[in-house]
Amino acid sequence: MATIVMKFGGTSMAGIERIRGVAARVKREVEAGNRVAVVVSAMAGETDRLVGFCKEASPLADPAEYDVVVASGEQVTSGLLAIVLQSMGLRARSWLGWQLPIHTSDAHGKARIFDVGTQALKAAMESGEVAVIPGFQGRTEDNRVTTLGRGGSDTSAVAVAAALKADRCDIYTDVEGVFTTDPRIVPRARKLGKITYEEMLELASVGAKVLQTRSVELAMKEKVRVQVLSSFSDAPGTMVVDEDEVVEQELIAGVAYDRNEAKVTIGSVPDRPGVVAAIFGPLADANINVDMIVQNIANDGTTDVTFTVPRTELARARSVLEANADAIGYARLVADDTVVKISVVGVGMRSHAGVAVTMFKALADRGINVLAITTSEIKISVLIAEEYLELAVRVLHTAYGLDAAA
Secondary structure, eight states: OOEEEEEEOTTTTSSHHHHHHHHHHHHHHHHTTOEEEEEEOOOTTHHHHHHHHHHHHOTTOOHHHHHHHHTHHHHHHHHHHHHHHHHTTOOEEEOOTTTTTEEEOSOTTSOOEEEEOOHHHHHHHHTTOEEEEETTEEEOTTOOEEEOOTTHHHHHHHHHHHHHTOSEEEEEESSSSOBSSOTTTOTTOOBOSEEEHHHHHHHHHTTOOSSOHHHHHHHHHHTOOEEEEESSOOOOOEEEEOGGGOSSOOSOOEEEEEEEEEEEEEEEEEOSTTHHHHHHHHHHHTTOOOOOEEEOOOBTTEEEEEEEEOGGGHHHHHHHHHHTHHHHTOSEEEEEEEEEEEEEEOGGGGGOSOHHHHHHHHHHHTTOOOOEEEEETTEEEEEEEGGGHHHHHHHHHHHTTOOOOO
């Protein structure tokens, strides 16, 4: 008898008929003799609706009360799924985040999970009961409701799987698995049978929307076997596993893109020790993440510094830099929100030379200028003009031999 955690996203829970479809999948696992816990998201669009209510009530809503409101969407779907499962003759009950409990930090809206209580949960599951758990929510030490941030139900599912020492965590989505790139841009993108934790983590961090980054981090840390598959078909999915489980390792696993990028250039900055800290210190204090950084060679005692921030944070970043203009001493500030980040990811980079050259040559051959570059051991990212996004993805997908056979 295996212990399986099944997670269903918002599109899978969008209405009673789809919830019946989810229940049918759960019933199959139970009838196969498995112990099952199900983690659910709110119905598609429901969280946005609840966020809208909070903003309408007050633009500066108390974060703790905000969490109380937006966490309610998952409570509804967990109760509905338990009801439908019972109507199918299964024993089932819902467990809210505070009932297990799922202990989290007190960072409302972006809490991190500390631990998951499983004593009562395990006893119920071992008796043959299906546990239905709302994703996205937990509780603080002083018993306040928290939420984990967008996509947090993925993290909830992996955390529950780790706590239960589950044999597998199945993440059901509206796609059939992890593809080499976005099939909407490249119709010949291939579905991967397996992908390593590291590759999935890098892809998630640079724009792939299949799994939340924190869920992959947790799965890698706790060695949780994760399977990504579709709620709407029975096609095999993609397993996210340790590197040693991938027998035929591709040089490049995939090409990802991120539209949420903006470029900031600070011109004629005094070339002296401490000036870089004067730029990035205030941004860090304002919790604005900086990604790519390029510093030009000093000229006449000054230098230019270019970096990227999330497009959604550009206005705040400009405000912070302008407020610290005297301390930094720059002559001009130029912002550009018409850029995108394109990344290629693959553990094969560790043992193969020439990966970067292939990328730069393929882009140059199509007249696509590279504005900034960052690398890690298994990733190369470039910043380019937004107008070239789809062309760049298609060109790189072909250059690395990722296209499926015609």
